[in-house]
Amino acid sequence: MVWFSLVVTDEGVKIITIMEQEKNFEQDIITASEGKISNARNPKSIATGIILVFTGIILIISAKFTGGPTSTLVTLFYTVGIISIIAGLISAIWVGKSFRFTPTGSPVRHETLYFETHDLQTLTYLIETGDFNQLSKVRRSDNSGVKIEVDASKDGNFAALQVFHYIPHNYEAASPIYCFYDNQAKSFIRLFNGLKS
Numbered sequence: 001m002v003w004f005s006l007v008v009t010d011e012g013v014k015i016i017t018i019m020e021q022e023k024n025f026e027q028d029i030i031t032a033s034e035g036k037i038s039n040a041r042n043p044k045s046i047a048t049g050i051i052l053v054f055t056g057i058i059l060i061i062s063a064k065f066t067g068g069p070t071s072t073l074v075t076l077f078y079t080v081g082i083i084s085i086i087a088g089l090i091s092a093i094w095v096g097k098s099f100r101f102t103p104t105g106s107p108v109r110h111e112t113l114y115f116e117t118h119d120l121q122t123l124t125y126l127i128e129t130g131d132f133n134q135l136s137k138v139r140r141s142d143n144s145g146v147k148i149e150v151d152a153s154k155d156g157n158f159a160a161l162q163v164f165h166y167i168p169h170n171y172e173a174a175s176p177i178y179c180f181y182d183n184q185a186k187s188f189i190r191l192f193n194g195l196k197s
Contacts, residue, residue, distance in 0.1 A: 029099075029108075029151050029160045032177040036158065037108060037151070042098045049092025056084030101153035108151050108158065111192070117145030117165070124163050124175045130184065132191040147171060152189050159185040159192070 030037050059081030063074045099108040115123060119138050123146065126135045145166040152159040163175040180188050 028162070028177055029179075032160060032179050033158070036102050036181075037160075038100055038102050039097050040100045042095075045095050045097075046092050049088040049090070052084045052088030052091060054088075056081040056086075056088060059084060099151065101155070101158040104153065104155050104157055106153040106155035106157065108153050111150045111152070113148045113150065113192075114141045114144045115139070115146045115148070116141050120146045120163070120165050120174060123148065127161065127163065127175065127178055132188055136191055146174070150192060152185070152192065156186045156189050157182055159188045161188075 030039065059077045063077035063081065066077060067073050099110075100106065101108055115138060122138060123135070126132070126138070127148075147164050147166075148161055149164065150159065150161045159180045160177055162173060162177045164171040165174040166172075
């Protein structure tokens with residue numbers, strides 16, 4: 001099965017093909033947004049990692065000049081130094097990635113909203129038609145059979161969403177990925193923030 005993504009901009013609508021094997025919503029967003037979303041390294045995590053590695057190195061070097069070989073202070077410096085280096089490497093290499101809206105550099109946050117199963121067709125229709133005001137009237141639920149996965153940039157210039165429905169043991173995509181930019185994105189994000197509360 002092949003999914004299509006609808007990208008809505010002020011200039012019009014584009015259709016992008018997304019293959020079924022791409023099951024990760026975050027990776028599908030990168031494809032659907034035509035590269036406007038990137039999984040970039042977070043500069044704060046990298047800086048924190050570098051600081052931790054240098055701190056660890058300084059502690060290990062300091063241990064050589066502190067007390068005798070059986071001193072508990074030497075053991076403490078070595079232990080804290082090694083832990084600091086490991087934590088720094090983890091922070092810089094594995095934890096240091098975040099999704100960003102490339103044109104503005106704004107971070108993208110991910111949220112999930114749950115709805116009643118019987119509202120699946122209503123939700124997909126309202127999103128498809130862009131009738132966000134009516135969408136706010138659909139009743140929310142806690143961890144129910146229908147969910148909407150939403151990625152939105154912090155600056156409000158990008159929003160992407162996809163509707164999923166629960167089929168025993170897994171949520172399956174029930175709609176294509178919808179990408180909104182600029183005014184449509186801001187309109188959706190305003191509504192979305194109202195739905196969360």
